[in-house]
Amino acid sequence: MIKVSDLSIPTLDDVNASNKKILLRIDINSPVDKKTGKLLDDSRIKAHAYTVKNLLERDNAIVILSHQGRPGDDDFISLQQHAELLSKHIGTNVEFIEDIIGPYAIEKVKKIEKGQIYLLENVRLVSEELIEAPPAQQAKTFLVRKLSPLFDIYVNDAFAAAHRSQPSLVGFPIVLPSAAGKVMEKEVSALAKIFNPEDSPKIFVLGGGKVSDTLKIIEHLSKNRVADRILTGGLVAELFAAAKGINLGKANMQVLESKGLLSLIPRARKLLLSGAPIEIPVDFITEKQNGEISEEPANNINGIIKDIGSTTIEIYSSFIKEAKVITMRGPMGIIEDERFRNGTKSLLKSAFESPGYVIIGGGHMISMVEKGIEINENKVHISTGGGALLLFLAGDKLPALEALHLSWVSKGGKS
Ligand SMILES: Nc1ncnc2c1ncn2[C@@H]1O[C@H](COP(=O)(O)OP(=O)(O)OP(=O)(O)O)[C@@H](O)[C@H]1O
Numbered sequence: 001m002i003k004v005s006d007l008s009i010p011t012l013d014d015v016n017a018s019n020k021k022i023l024l025r026i027d028i029n030s031p032v033d034k035k036t037g038k039l040l041d042d043s044r045i046k047a048h049a050y051t052v053k054n055l056l057e058r059d060n061a062i063v064i065l066s067h068q069g070r071p072g073d074d075d076f077i078s079l080q081q082h083a084e085l086l087s088k089h090i091g092t093n094v095e096f097i098e099d100i101i102g103p104y105a106i107e108k109v110k111k112i113e114k115g116q117i118y119l120l121e122n123v124r125l126v127s128e129e130l131i132e133a134p135p136a137q138q139a140k141t142f143l144v145r146k147l148s149p150l151f152d153i154y155v156n157d158a159f160a161a162a163h164r165s166q167p168s169l170v171g172f173p174i175v176l177p178s179a180a181g182k183v184m185e186k187e188v189s190a191l192a193k194i195f196n197p198e199d200s201p202k203i204f205v206l207g208g209g210k211v212s213d214t215l216k217i218i219e220h221l222s223k224n225r226v227a228d229r230i231l232t233g234g235l236v237a238e239l240f241a242a243a244k245g246i247n248l249g250k251a252n253m254q255v256l257e258s259k260g261l262l263s264l265i266p267r268a269r270k271l272l273l274s275g276a277p278i279e280i281p282v283d284f285i286t287e288k289q290n291g292e293i294s295e296e297p298a299n300n301i302n303g304i305i306k307d308i309g310s311t312t313i314e315i316y317s318s319f320i321k322e323a324k325v326i327t328m329r330g331p332m333g334i335i336e337d338e339r340f341r342n343g344t345k346s347l348l349k350s351a352f353e354s355p356g357y358v359i360i361g362g363g364h365m366i367s368m369v370e371k372g373i374e375i376n377e378n379k380v381h382i383s384t385g386g387g388a389l390l391l392f393l394a395g396d397k398l399p400a401l402e403a404l405h406l407s408w409v410s411k412g413g414k415s
């Protein structure tokens with residue numbers, strides 16, 4: 001049992017997860033190379049392999065659900081590659097089932113035997129999965145009604161998706177005995193232990209491309225007064241620069257417009273005016289149409305913004321070195337291109353060298369942590385979460401954790 005504020009979260013040891021048919025929700029949403037469609041990083045797959053192995057050792061039959069990307073985006077792809085990588089990390093074959101709730105999947109799941117592992121297709125192909133609603137409502141979806149009668153236990157290991165109130169995350173705990181998996185347990189207990197609200201200064205380094213989500217997170221961090229300083233990069237920085245009235249040039253404003261981000265400017269401006277401790281880069285690495293790469297001050301931009309500049313790196317690094325806790329999510333630049341990785345790499349280096357505690361989250365950010373470097377677990381927590389991690393640190397109750405709590409108390413705290 002894990003206690004998170006007033007929530008009681010059951011673990012695998014609380015639900016007798018042996019010799020059972022288990023529905024396991026994981027989050028193996030991974031960065032994808034736009035050109036080749038290949039996965040760029042398998043950190044999340046590796047992390048969840050540990051839970052699957054644990055369930056396998058307990059003589060269970062395991063059916064796995066996960067999502068990848070969002071409909072309409074380049075990284076909204078099949079889970080075929082994920083099944084291969086999961087097999088590699090577990091050391092046992094994970095059969096990929098190209099179906100979710102159709103007759104093929106249902107027949108396969110009915111016949112699954114102990115020791116077998118199936119990975120169903122990307123759950124976001126089921127349109128219901130994209131609608132957020134309270135657990136009781138999600139329990140009535142086709143997804144939950146079709147799959148739940150085929151299982152004994154539901155295990156939620158998807159910490160990285162725990163901030164979404166989607167059927168695969170909050171619907172099943174209403175109808176099945178449920179528990180947190182090993183990754184969920186490790187994340188929640190580690191973060192609760194290391195993240196002391198009293199420790200300051202707390203610095204958040206927030207970049208990447210999920211601007212709308214990050215804006216919401218900054219609103220929460222600011223409202224709950226959790227952050228002493230928020231260092232922005234990536235498209236998040238561009239939004240705040242535009243909100244501050246900095247002229248980023250026509251081409252960059254067009255990038256913001258094409259991503260539907262201009263409508264977020266009033267909210268970003270409100271945060272700035274309310275005194276939220278948001279820092280904006282003073283220079284950027286840009287690329288012109290003819291391929292020329294330059295470093296330009298924020299108030300005189302001619303190319304397209306691709307990374308933060310060297311003065312920004314210097315200033316941000318000095319803040320990072322003074323912090324007690326540094327949380328980083330979302331890269332500073334377009335890291336898919338090697339030429340624009342320097343900002344992210346340099347800030348990661350500063351964080352690892354700083355005396356403060358470092359929490360790193362988000363698929364792209366994790367992929368930038370050098371493979372093979374020694375991580376001191378007493379000083380660094382590499383989280384599988386991105387948005388979920390930050391909302392958890394902001395003090396929000398995550399819907400998936402609330403649903404596990406509901407499941408537990410509805411059974412009188414018994415399995
Ligand atoms: N200036 C920029 N302009 C456009 N895209 C950018 C810029 N800076 C970063 N990005 C893009 O942001 C994307 C990563 O952002 P994202 O918010 O998904 O981070 P993440 O670490 O993967 O977090 P999560 O796992 O929570 O999604 C990359 O594809 C990168 O190219």
Ligand SMILES: O=C(O)[C@H](O)COP(=O)(O)O
Pocket residue numbers: 027029069070160161164363385386387388
């Ligand atoms: O990468 C993430 O943050 C999680 O997989 C959740 O994905 P989402 O932001 O598309 O819901």
